[in-house]
Amino acid sequence: MIRVHKLVKEYEGKRVVDSVSFNVDEGEVFGLLGPNGAGKTTTMEMMEGLRTPDSGSITIDGLDGIRQREQVKGIIGVQLQSTALFDHLKVREILQLYGSFYPRMQSLEALLTSFDLKEKESDLVKHLSGGQRQRLAIALAVVHDPKVIFLDEPTTGLDPKARRGLWDIILRLKQEGRTVFLSTHYMEEAEQLCDRVAIMDSGTIIDLNTPAGLIRQLASDSVVEFMMEDVDEKELRELEGIKEIRLGDGFEVCLLTDDLRMTLRRLIPLADEKGWTLQGLRTRTATLEDVFIERTGKRLRES
Numbered sequence: 315m316i317r318v319h320k321l322v323k324e325y326e327g328k329r330v331v332d333s334v335s336f337n338v339d340e341g342e343v344f345g346l347l348g349p350n351g352a353g354k355t356t357t358m359e360m361m362e363g364l365r366t367p368d369s370g371s372i373t374i375d376g377l378d379g380i381r382q383r384e385q386v387k388g389i390i391g392v393q394l395q396s397t398a399l400f401d402h403l404k405v406r407e408i409l410q411l412y413g414s415f416y417p418r419m420q421s422l423e424a425l426l427t428s429f430d431l432k433e434k435e436s437d438l439v440k441h442l443s444g445g446q447r448q449r450l451a452i453a454l455a456v457v458h459d460p461k462v463i464f465l466d467e468p469t470t471g472l473d474p475k476a477r478r479g480l481w482d483i484i485l486r487l488k489q490e491g492r493t494v495f496l497s498t499h500y501m502e503e504a505e506q507l508c509d510r511v512a513i514m515d516s517g518t519i520i521d522l523n524t525p526a527g528l529i530r531q532l533a534s535d536s537v538v539e540f541m542m543e544d545v546d547e548k549e550l551r552e553l554e555g556i557k558e559i560r561l562g563d564g565f566e567v568c569l570l571t572d573d574l575r576m577t578l579r580r581l582i583p584l585a586d587e588k589g590w591t592l593q594g595l596r597t598r599t600a601t602l603e604d605v606f607i608e609r610t611g612k613r614l615r616e617s
């Protein structure tokens with residue numbers, strides 16, 4: 315459905331998108347994951363026809379994303395940042411207004427119902443909660459029944475309940491057969507929603523796979539976390555199974571292991587012997603966040 319080939323964008327001589335290529339299949343939810351400044355928004359805005367690439371090509375449903383921008387606009391939907399919504403219009407009015415920009419519009423009633431905005435239809439946009447505003451922003455992106463939807467960090471700043479509400483909506487867009495292109499800082503979101511994820515850092519795609527595939531590539535599959543004062547990294551490194559040690563701010567220790575059972579069997583007696591207190595010891599399986607740190611050495615923005 316989407317083909318991006320060797321896309322390049324420079325600002326003041328600095329390459330912020332550096333020969334990026336990927337394909338997005340019809341009907342998939344494709345995630346672009348990366349830290350602040352990685353180049354996600356610039357990439358998406360070139361795909362949306364809002365910025366012109368310096369070189370490279372974009373094809374969306376067979377149309378040239380650079381030379382056939384007007385036709386592309388008819389088949390894509392772009393979620394506006396909620397701050398850009400017209401605060402002084404009512405929910406129903408803004409949906410009608412956006413619908414009027416296109417030759418055909420989805421049924422207003424169906425939109426209000428499926429985005430859970432029926433009760434709010436006569437409320438002013440400025441009186442909506444964060445989650446309701448985001449639902450409205452996505453409803454506005456699909457008023458013209460587009461094949462492809464671009465969502466730029468749709469759940470940033472939302473509480474967990476509102477975020478999950480939006481996830482349901484995004485999965486429904488997929489069930490309707492639409493292709494969803496999503497940028498996010500939230501690992502859990504990428505794991506839950508995306509069929510495939512491209513990891514972007516410093517203007518390039520450094521990995522692209524299914525969430526499970528990315529995690530499988532990790533050298534370690536489990537993580538042991540605890541808090542400890544005066545970390546003896548050398549002793550910890552010699553524990554069986556340890557692939558990597560990450561020390562966080564404060565006293566946080568994170569051990570990545572490919573043999574959780576053996577690591578724990580050695581860690582506990584070692585802590586007794588040395589008189590270490592391992593506060594809040596817990597284990598978990600590796601996540602996309604671990605993949606991201608391993609590949610980039612960076613953390614994504616904290617949720």
Ligand SMILES: Nc1ncnc2c1ncn2[C@@H]1O[C@H](COP(=O)(O)OP(=O)(O)OP(=O)(O)O)[C@@H](O)[C@H]1O
Nearest residue numbers: 325326330348349350351352353354355356357499
């Ligand atoms: N119009 C512009 N002029 C100059 N530099 C820009 C412009 N837009 C973006 N940049 C720079 O390009 C780089 C990539 O920015 P971009 O917004 O694409 O990153 P991002 O991955 O979307 O980050 P975020 O998650 O913070 O939105 C950043 O260093 C940014 O400062």
